Amino acid sequence: MPEQFHRPVRRPTAAFDNLVGHEDPAEQSRMAHATASALLDRARTDDSGAVTDRLIGFAAEHGIDEIAELWSHTPARSLPGALWRLYLLQLATRNDAEQTALLYERGRVELRSPDAAIAGAPAPADPQEIVALVDAILRGVFRGDFALALERAAAYCRVQASGATHVADDYEATEPERAGALTRRALRLSTYAEDLAASATAWRRGTLV
Structure with a gap:
């Protein structure tokens, strides 16, 4: 899954609250x-949780075309930029949960930090748990x-990276192309971690817009 964080697989789409971007x-x-x-x-104002359930399931069911049109070109350290990265993480994880779980477990074992505890997955975690x-x-x-939540996502990215x-x-020695793809993935995830952590700080300061 070397390019899933750059060009994720897109599935048949449906209207995302009938909101689309504009050419300007x-x-x-x-x-x-x-x-x-x-x-x-x-x-956040829906006490029933139904809206949240629909938003969580949207990308899994419909893909991310509409979300991409709305949010993918915004700054990484902004509200739409943070949400866009979270949806990318969700879809990439669902698209290859087995490999994602393997990378997460390797990162959990190797990483000398509290990130795995912050992210909150079981140890070890199977694909469904991831x-x-x-x-x-x-x-x-x-x-x-x-x-x-943003800090947990950042920790998750650091473990994966x-x-x-x-x-x-x-x-590296036997399959250099595969090693290169994994290295690019690690760099991308590290960047996501930095952006999500910065967005969490900005939210606490009231400056994330």
């Missing part, structure tokens, strides 16, 4: 920030402590 960059940016804020507010973890993090965005780096080292 300024209007597209305005729409991205407005829809991210509106969706977050809508989920999918459940990512869904739980996304649920925390819509229903729980938003900054904490560590696993990808160490597995890349294993393949």
Whole structure:
């Protein structure tokens, strides 16, 4: 799954609350920030949890075309940028849960930090448990402590990045192309971790928009 964080598989799509971007960059940016804020507010004010369930299941059922059109071009350290990265993590994990679980476990063993505990997966975690973890993090965005959810996502990315780096080292001598793909994945995940952690800090300061 070397390119899933760059060009994720897209499935048949449906309207994402009938909101789409605009060809004008300024209007597209305005729409991205407005829809991210509106969706977050809508989920957080719905005591039934039904909106959150629908938002968590949306990408798994419909793909991310509509989400991409809304949020993919916004700054990484913004509300829509953070949500976009969380949806990418969810879809990439679901698309290859087995390998994701293997990389997570390798990272958990190798990484000398509390990140695995912060992310919150069982030890060891099977593929279904890793999918459940990512869904739980996304649920925390819509229903729980938003900054904490972003920090859990950042920790998850750091564990995955560590696993990808160490597995890349294993393949360097025998399968250099595979090692290169894993190294690129690790770098991408590390960048996601930095952006999500920065977004969590900005949220606590009231400056994440």
